[in-house]
Amino acid sequence: GQSLEQPSEVTAVEGAIVQINCTYQTSGFYGLSWYQQHDGGAPTFLSYNALDGLEETGRFSSFLSRSDSYGYLLLQELQMKDSASYFCAVRPFLAGTALIFGKGTTLSVSS
Amino acid sequence: EAGVTQFPSHSVIEKGQTVTLRCDPISGHDNLYWYRRVMGKEIKFLLHFVKESKQDESGMPNNRFLAERTGGTYSTLKVQPAELEDSGVYFCASSQNSLAGGPRNEQFFGPGTRLTVL
Numbered sequence: 001g002q003s004l005e006q007p008s009e010v011t012a013v014e015g016a017i018v019q020i021n022c023t024y025q026t027s028g029f030y031g032l033s034w035y036q037q038h039d040g041g042a043p044t045f046l047s048y049n050a051l052d053g054l055e056e057t058g059r060f061s062s063f064l065s066r067s068d069s070y071g072y073l074l075l076q077e078l079q080m081k082d083s084a085s086y087f088c089a090v091r092p093f094l095a096g097t098a099l100i101f102g103k104g105t106t107l108s109v110s111s
Numbered sequence: 112e113a114g115v116t117q118f119p120s121h122s123v124i125e126k127g128q129t130v131t132l133r134c135d136p137i138s139g140h141d142n143l144y145w146y147r148r149v150m151g152k153e154i155k156f157l158l159h160f161v162k163e164s165k166q167d168e169s170g171m172p173n174n175r176f177l178a179e180r181t182g183g184t185y186s187t188l189k190v191q192p193a194e195l196e197d198s199g200v201y202f203c204a205s206s207q208n209s210l211a212g213g214p215r216n217e218q219f220f221g222p223g224t225r226l227t228v229l
Contacts, residue, residue, distance in 0.1 A: 004153075035220075042115070042220040043154070043202065087154065097142060097206070097216060098167060101154040 002026040004088050004102035011108045012078050020073045020105045022088035029090040032064045032071045033099065037085045046073070046086075075107070083109045113137070115221035117203050123227045129191040132224045136185070136205030142166075143186050144206075144218060145178060149199040157201075160186060172197075193228045200225050 004024040012018045022032070031050040035043040049055050049064035049071060061074040075082055085106050089099040116135045124130050136143045145157040157176070158168040162183035171178070175194070180186040190197055204218040 033217075040222070042222040043204075044220065045217045048217070089154075091216075098144060098156040098159055098170070099146075099154075099218060100156070101146075103151070103153045 006102040006105045022071045028093045033089045034073045035087045117221040121225045127192045132188045134186045134203030140205035142206040144204040146202040198228045
């Protein structure tokens with residue numbers, strides 16, 4: 001089967017840097033995506049890695065290594081508003097365009 | 112531009128009753144997806160429409176679930192009869208057609224419908 005593993009919870013303080021890892025078992029996929037979901041809200045797209053390496057978007061960066069079956073989301077200069085759930089997701093070649101998600105990581109940022 | 116909207120935001124029903132969830136995708140998006148998240152677990156794919164056609168319904172749990180997308184605009188997901196294990200948050204997402212969206216083809220999610228079956 002196909003699965004993505006993430007830590008269930010991460011805590012950090014304002015201004016810190018946090019890395020949320022995602023390891024996966026899947027036969028082949030187009031790219032690794034990250035979504036953010038605030039309590040009761042819609043998951044919103046954060047980043048996408050089609051190729052190995054680092055993608056940077058402001059305070060957020062995402063990394064993919066297909067050879068290691070591993071990716072991560074890096075959040076810098078943490079703010080209280082970054083407290084949310086973060087999901088990694090892939091779109092496998094054999095699954096049409098549907099996304100396969102990890103269970104999500106709850107990030108709590110304190111002052 | 113309006114985002115993906117879902118109705119109702121919450122629904123509490125008793126086991127054996129029927130519930131219909133509605134999703135209005137972003138205007139012009141051909142692809143419409145239904146997902147479900149059971150508490151503490153991953154967001155799981157249910158089915159995918161391209162316009163009014165069901166492209167993939169491999170994630171539908173059983174025949175108590177019926178999805179429609181008449182006219183290729185909004186979609187409904189009916190659960191009949193509802194069981195306790197159907198409780199969860201049902202998300203709808205939409206995306207452009209494959210040519211316009213490219214390999215990334217970002218999916219835009221609605222806020223979900225929280226279904227509680229008692």
